[in-house]
Amino acid sequence: MRSPEPTPSERTALSALELRLGHLHVRQRLGLEHDYETHVFRKGTHFFHLENWYSVHSFIRAALWLVGLHGRGRRNARTIELRENVVLIPGLPEAFEDYTILQLSDLHLDISPGFTEVLVERTRALRYDLCVLTGDYRARTFGPFAAALEGLATLRPHLDGMVYAILGNHDSIRMVPAMEAMGYRMLLNECVRLVRGGEAIYLAGIDDAHFYRMDNFHRAAHDIPRDAISILLSHTPETYRHAAHAGFNLMLSGHTHGGQICLPGGVAVLTDADSPRSLVRGPWSYHGLAGYTSAGAGSCIVDVRLNCPPEVTLHRLRRAPAA
Numbered sequence: 001m002r003s004p005e006p007t008p009s010e011r012t013a014l015s016a017l018e019l020r021l022g023h024l025h026v027r028q029r030l031g032l033e034h035d036y037e038t039h040v041f042r043k044g045t046h047f048f049h050l051e052n053w054y055s056v057h058s059f060i061r062a063a064l065w066l067v068g069l070h071g072r073g074r075r076n077a078r079t080i081e082l083r084e085n086v087v088l089i090p091g092l093p094e095a096f097e098d099y100t101i102l103q104l105s106d107l108h109l110d111i112s113p114g115f116t117e118v119l120v121e122r123t124r125a126l127r128y129d130l131c132v133l134t135g136d137y138r139a140r141t142f143g144p145f146a147a148a149l150e151g152l153a154t155l156r157p158h159l160d161g162m163v164y165a166i167l168g169n170h171d172s173i174r175m176v177p178a179m180e181a182m183g184y185r186m187l188l189n190e191c192v193r194l195v196r197g198g199e200a201i202y203l204a205g206i207d208d209a210h211f212y213r214m215d216n217f218h219r220a221a222h223d224i225p226r227d228a229i230s231i232l233l234s235h236t237p238e239t240y241r242h243a244a245h246a247g248f249n250l251m252l253s254g255h256t257h258g259g260q261i262c263l264p265g266g267v268a269v270l271t272d273a274d275s276p277r278s279l280v281r282g283p284w285s286y287h288g289l290a291g292y293t294s295a296g297a298g299s300c301i302v303d304v305r306l307n308c309p310p311e312v313t314l315h316r317l318r319r320a321p322a323a
Helices: 008-021 023-036 055-066 070-077 116-124 146-158 172-184 218-221 238-246
Strands: 083-090 100-104 130-133 163-165 184-186 189-195 199-205 232-233 250-253 281-288 289-293 312-320
Touching: 023 172, 055 289, 083 189, 083 281, 083 289, 100 116, 100 163, 116 146, 146 172, 163 199, 163 289, 172 184, 184 312, 189 218, 199 218, 218 238, 238 281, 238 289
Parallel strands: 083 312, 100 130, 130 163, 163 184, 199 232, 232 250, 250 289
Antiparallel strands: 100 312, 189 199, 281 289
16 A cells, blocks of 8 residues: 555645755655655665565464464563663763663554553653654554554653654654654754753754665754764664764664564574664664664564563663773
């Protein structure tokens, strides 16, 4: 099913978005979304897209059912774990000591009925200073997105304070106006200044770099002072080199699902990311850049998890001791 054409109200909202992002970005994103719909194979990088091969999804479910793992895998997918990650950052402003960021990633809210309520219950009692969403709100990579928006609308009142979000490869730029109307502040190659106790750090977000290649580091970091502490939201960890050499201190990503269906010991079979295996899940570092790749709260392709629990993550910022 191809995505429906934008409604007149959507066109008006996208026109307003063009004033902020530039008409070229919106035009390119819409055009690429139309061109890449339903593609399983595509020339260039990311040649094979299993998530778009919908005929194989039923085969995976049947195979799991035959070996007696489907029911357990579905229960696992609804048992969302809380991960806590301490990030040591040299030169972190004193006011941001123990500043806590809740990261939610790869929600795929419309893949399984009732999942949004499970997520709300998991996050309801958490305490944090800022919430960030690192992309992939829809189950499919194309087609209708009303159900995903409905899930986001249900979730938003249960998230405290300001919530910043980016798009993933499953998301459409047409979702942005509705998400912002709900109270999600989208960062599409943009940055914001976070102030606390008279001191500041910066938060930047890039558009999808995995499938659409719409990331633009120059635009995202243009207004960040040279020596400022900065955090990047990137849907995929594949941008780790660019982020490190752009001077970011921390990068929060998702996309890989940690493998989702893994071998015993959590060994990922497939990750769908052009990055080292060490970046598939959890904390990592590269040339002074601290990174974290979330295994995601939701599930992709099938609503099953094996040897790779879903997660929500609390990142606590702390000043690194002087060398």
